[in-house]
Amino acid sequence: MTEALRRWADDNYLAIEEKRDDELNIIAIEGVGDFLYLHPDDKGKIIDQRFSFAVTGAEFDALYDGVVKYILFEFGGKFYYSNIKKDHLRLDKSVVFRPEFRDFKYLGTATAEELVPFVHLGVHSEYEFLNGSSNCEEWAAKAKFNGMKALGICDRNTLAGTLAFQTACLNNGLKPIIGETVTVACNYDPAADVQETFALKLYVTSPEGWRNLLLVNKAINVDYQGFIPSEELYKLGRGLICVIPPDSELNYFKSDAERCKALLEAYQAAFDQVYYQIDTVEFESEALFRAHLEAIDTYICRCRKMKAYRQTLPIVINDSYYLDREEAPLKALLNKVAGVVNAESSTQYFKNSKETILAYEEWMDVAAPLYEKIIDGMALTATLTDTIEFNIPTGIRHLPKYKFVKTTVEDAFFEKLEQGVQERLVGKVDDLDKYMNELEKECAIIVPNGLCDYFMILWDIMNWCREQGIMTGSGRGSVCGSLIAYCLYITDVDPLKYDLMFERFLNATRVSGERAKSSDSLPDVDADFPVAFRDTVKAYMSKRYGANHVCSVGTYTRMKLKTCLKDFGKVMGVPFAVMNKLTKDIDDQIEYTWGDLFNYAATSRELFRFVQDHPELVHMTKYALTQCKTSSIHPSAVIVVPQEDEDGNPIDLFGWMPMKKMGDVLVSEWEGKYVDKSGFLKEDILGLNQLDKFSSIIKLIAKNRREQIDVNTIPFNDEEVYRYFQRGWCEDVFQFGAMGLMNYCREAKPQSLDDLIAMTALFRPGPMDVKAHETFVDIKNGRKKPKFDPGMEDITRDTYSLYTYQEQIMKAMVVGGLTPIESDECRTYIKKKNHTALAQFKEKFVNGYSNLIKSKGVAEKRAVEQASEVWEKMLAFASYGFNKCLAGSERIRRVGITRGSYAPTIEEMYEIKNRTSDLWLSHESLSDKYIRSGYGMCWSLNDEGRLVRNKIVDIRFEGVRPVYEITVRSGEKIRCTSNHRFPTPAGEMSIDSGLAVGARLYIWAGYEETNKDYSFQRGRSQNYPTKGQCGFQRQEYHPTVDFENFKRQHAGCPCDKCGKVGKRMEAHHMDGNRANNDVSNLMWLCNSCHKKIHFETLPRHRMGEKGLLTRLEEIVNIQCVGEEKVYDVEVSGNVSHTFLTDGGVVTCNSHAVAYTMMSYWSQWFKVNYPLEFWTTSLQYASKEADIPYRLVEMKKTGVDIEVRPPDINFSGDTFTCDPETNRIFFSLGKVKGVGDRALALLKQMKAEHGEVFSFEDFITSVPTGVNRTVVLRLITAGAFDLVEGVRNPRQRLDIVKQYLERRGEELPEEFATPDAHTNAWWVFKQREITGYGEVDYTRMLNEYGLGKRMVRLYVTAPEFEKKNEGDEVCIVGRVNNVFERQTKRGDTYGVLQVEINSLIVQVTLWADFWKYQPETEATLLNRVVAVSGRVNYFAGKKVIQSCPSTRLEILQ
Secondary structure (H helix, E strand, C coil): CCHHHHHHHHHCCCCCEEECCCCCCEEEECCCEEEEECCCCCCCCCECCCCCECCCHHHHHHHHCCCCCEEEEEECCEEEEEECEEEECCCCCCEEEECCCEECCCCCCCCCCCCCCCCEEEECCCCCCCCCCCCHHHHHHHHHHCCCCEEEECCECCCCCHHHHHHHHHHCCCEEECEEEEEEECCCCCCCCCCCEEEEEEEECCHHHHHHHHHHHHHHHHHCCCCEEHHHHHCCCCCEEEEECCCCHHHHCCCCHHHHHHHHHHHHHHCCEEEEEECCCCECCHHHHHHHHHHHHHHHHHHCCCHHHHCCEEEECCCECECCHHHHHHHHHHHHHHCCCCCCECCCECCCHHHHHHHCCCHHHHCHHHHHHHHHHHHHHHHHHHHCCCCCCCCCCECCCCCCCCCCHHHHHHHHHHHHHHHHCCCCCCCHHHHHHHHHHHHHHHCCCCCHHHHHHHHHHHHHHHHCCCCCCCCCHHHHHCHHHHHCCCCCCCCCCCCCCHHHCCCHHHHCCHHHHCCCCCCCCEEEECHHHHHHHHHHHHHHHCCCCEEEEEEEEECCHHHHHHHHHHHCCCCHHHHHHHCCCCCCCCCCCHHHHHHHHCCCHHHHHHHHHCHHHHHHHHHHCCCEEEEEEEEEEEEECCCECCCCCECCHHHHCCEEEECCEEEECCCHHHHHHCCEEEEEEEECHHHHHHHHHHHHHHHHHCCCCCHHHCCCCCHHHHHHHHHCCCCCCCCCCCHHHHHHHHHHCCCCHHHHHHHHHHCCHHHHHCCHHHHHHHHHCCCCCCCCCCCCHHHHCCCCCCCCEHHHHHHHHHHCCCCHHHHHHHHHHHHCCCHHHHHHHHHHHHHHHHHHHHCCCCCHHHHHHHHHHHHHHHHHHHCCCCCCCEECCCCCCECCCCCCCCCCCHHHHHHHHHCCCCHHHHCHHHHHHHHHHCCCEEEEECCCCCEEEEEEEEEEEEEEEEEEEEEECCCCEEEECCCCCEEECCEEECCCCCCCCCCEEEEEEEEECCCCCCCCCCCCHHHCCCCCCCCCCCCCCCCHHHHHHHHHHCCCCCCCCCCCCCCCEEEEECCCCCCCCCHHHEEEEEHHHHHHHHHHHCHHHCCCCCEEEEEEEEEEEEEEEEEEEEEEEEECCCCCCCCCCCCCCCECHHHHHHHHHHHHHHHHHHHHCHHHHHHHHHHCCCCCCHHHHHHHHHHHCCCCCEEECCCCCCCCCCCEEECCCCEEECCHHHCCCCCHHHHHHHHHHHHHHCCCCCHHHHHHHCCCCCCHHHHHHHHHHCCCCCCCCCCCHHHHHHHHHHHHHHHCCCCCHHHCCHHHHCHHHHHHHHHHHHCCCCCCHHHHHHHHCCCHHHHHHECCHHHHHHCCCCCEEEEEEEEEEEEEEECCCCCEEEEEEEEECCEEEEEEECHHHHCCCCCCHHHHCCCEEEEEEEEEEECCEEEEECCCCCCEEECC
């Protein structure tokens, strides 16, 4: 053990023991484990340049074999420990151990002797912004380590951290003491700008004290500007302990004994108990420290003479703003970031009993009275806290009451429910009895458990919105499972129609018993409202239920790695430009650890040097990470509290929870998760932009067509709507507007709302990871057959046997013998991925479900196996985000990789394609190939136990996880996670599901030659075929004769599959048997279709290939080898997957139903009211880039709508439409440079002057506030095209001249260029200021006269997207960017980004063409060019690359 470690252990009171070993230095802590203590290597390093531990051979073996549990190391003068994190280097695949930076503190039991019982009451947590630090869990952990029984918090002027603090204390077996340091204004003067303020500490002893402290906090953060007048404070002292701190009024006026006496008597009269704080702080400022000691001396002297002082006992409270002495610089840094100045000290840390005594040890002889007071004050902390028995109430529901009734709330509830039944059920549903039974079941849960008020409040809000004409969402989340919510118009989703379960929303165990105390016991209802009316709804709730009973939820922004570095660098004088450069690659949206900083430094020379030069800044960053920095308001969460407490006494927000005011908004100081924990009702008033769109469309329809549309009456059987979905015409369709879902619609071809609901649920990251969305399409379109589990047919029929929704899982579990309530508990465990809790239900399900299967005639053993399989399939829902993975060090045996060539591991394949490391630079061509064509081919196991060719679809990184090494008898090994499945003779198994020593795995057994009934013999001359055999060697019989006759007869014929005549036409054996040359078994195919049909239908009989045999080998060993990077390997579903299985994947059905209804409505409006839909769609386009895509789809659908530039007569601040001419006019508000003031003046002019008939008419009547810039912008945008009869955009130049001549000005230079006389120039200018404008490139090409060949090759943007790889084309467009790149040989080539209206095409001009081009970046940029070349793919996108016949011409 080194002296440094011994000193560190002593300073931190760690009880460590050294274990002797010849080669290893092992340190042990009782109850924690063994640590391998690493020493610097020969170069003085603990961590090498690879950001891994530098270890000796013996140390490596100890870590690899798990001899120790942790690694202990010194870094930067401090000691840290790390879990054993095993990793593999990319190049040589050697094993390394990555460091974590955990403080080597608070482990085991502290060695410090508790000389005096002591409780620390001075915690200033991270919630005291940029002054306190460390989260509550860390404070509680240190208190527990030091053997304390309680811990107290006293943040300045905030109670935000109280519930987090209480939770942390209880988790660590500590009694929480709730307190606050408050700012008090003495002699408060309302007229004064600055008040005279001092501090007091208040601690809660009872529920009454908690309510009073909440009111004190309210005065500080709501009523006044960060203080409470002393007169008000004295009225709220019951149930509170008052502690007089060093910066109190008493110490400030200590020279005035009478005033001090009066002040003490006032405190003693107001509060239950009063104490005087002794703090063992030592300030850096000598004057401050002297004043501090003088205040204590004055107190001690007066204790002997004055009764008021004697009755105010001393108590030792060390105000602690950081955990340990070494963190002292952190407070000063945080203060500077906040822009405040506080007294600096290096001793304001969390001291234990021994450190508190030692702080003034030297005073023992020279100032014995002070020393005695310190000892007494320390003992008093323990005595005092023993008498306090108060916790903030949690686990109790506080639901508000609905009081707007004449009789009882239950009567009102049943009245509205009966009304809803008559309007929504009677005469509208087939099985009314079924619905009534469901209502009775729901009422049996809602009414007895006091939830009628809750439903009536929701009904009231939704009813008010309907009365005000505010559109509301159809519902989302589990509430859609409630028929009562449907009948009360809280949702618009009929749960019985869509097989939703009420138990997922509410059930008996959730609203009563122990579970009712949990944070998720309250019903969860999220309501959608138009964004424009969200604040209106909040205002109604506040007015209806009382401004003091409704508030928003507070949130907190925390410091992240990049923020810390930049903020601390700024206050420490590091230039902003330097910090910007150093941190540019750090994503502030990711919560990096402190160790990640050193990982970055290992790859950046500048950052590495910075870390070396600024050690204090770097170390302080560690302690500041995740600290609260600022507060904000949650955008949607609203709290409604009861107006009476449990005893019927009036109470408002300020008596329930700590509040603050941000602007004019009341906000809870507690974060949302603690609001839930405390049992209050939190509603999410969500703003949904789609509702604003629907409202706009409906208003336009009413205005244009005099029709009133109710979206809830829209039929779901419009065939034209589904045709739009099938064509992928989903631009700006809610949820379906992304390119991925558009393509998915084309594949799935939905024909019903059920199809759309399933697609919405499946096209999500989790289900897509296991290709459930593709399986759905294959089954739906007949390419695969559904495989229904026995008894589950009705449950999974609509999703083609796939488990897709949570409700399906719950219902399937009920089929297996679980109760609906138990199925909901399972759902909760699934949500939390609690596999241990789920396992308790497995036995009951397997027993119940196997009995069901046996009743259908299945043998008992097989029934149990099948029940287990179904259970595992359903559990796959819980783990779909936790994919079955292989270690990154494994290699995939791939097709076409010859011996001696580079065979990357799975990790390397992933990194080369995704370019997540520098490895791809060494394999650039391979990286390009992976990006362009994928990872290539591998071998997969087929039904016959052979390995056949299959495509590697994707490789996904799944993090670092525990890895197991499986060894079979013949020595083959594989590393994988415990849930990775293997095909076995007994079915697919994983270590988690019972794969163990003795089980048998399929192992490669060598090659097998494929069928050689006929073969083409190449090579030596004697192997050439005899005449008449047409390239095939003669066999004992002549089956090839019929085959060759078939080929001769079909020469020149088109492909039977695609209808094209290709250069290579081939005959295909449909049954895969090449000896069967019967004409009925042959098809005539092009080479491309021949390959495809072999992969799709005959993967194990691919043309001319060798097959791989397998054998079964017994597993002899399975062992955990530590943590490694793991990857999810996905192969094509055409062959059974040797790595992954097709498990059922489940997402939230009720979300899918409600939101898919809105998706359908979007498409329905597009089909039936296209003018109003597209007008609204263009208005709500969030980005200018969206507009061209919407215009392109408008043309595709064939609607007769003309989109015009903004017009001075028709346009306003939004897009407008003219139903008579079927025109849509761009918004004047979208014209850049036309501000709100100009828009208001133009609107005023239109109201006073009326329609404008000419530009001259406009000029004579326009207000003077519409300046020259605005007018020129309007002309350029085309606002006067109609009134001036402009047919070509270049005619706008005449209007500009007319305007400037009237003003007596010369034509500006930009309008005097030759280009200003072309249409394209004006369209480009229009697009710059409006985001809209289409150039007629076809016309430009024809006018330029490039020759017949270029005209023949020319394609428009839509035509280009349909071209195939290898086709030669010519495009015309504007060059947005020009780049020069170099090949590996150093040849320079050019890359152009050519914009063709809404399409951007990358054009690569290779070196053999580029070097002869006189054009430079300056001459090509922003020019219109015509360029020809061949279509190719790069990085998954269609591009053009130069070829020998390429031409490049500048048209403008």
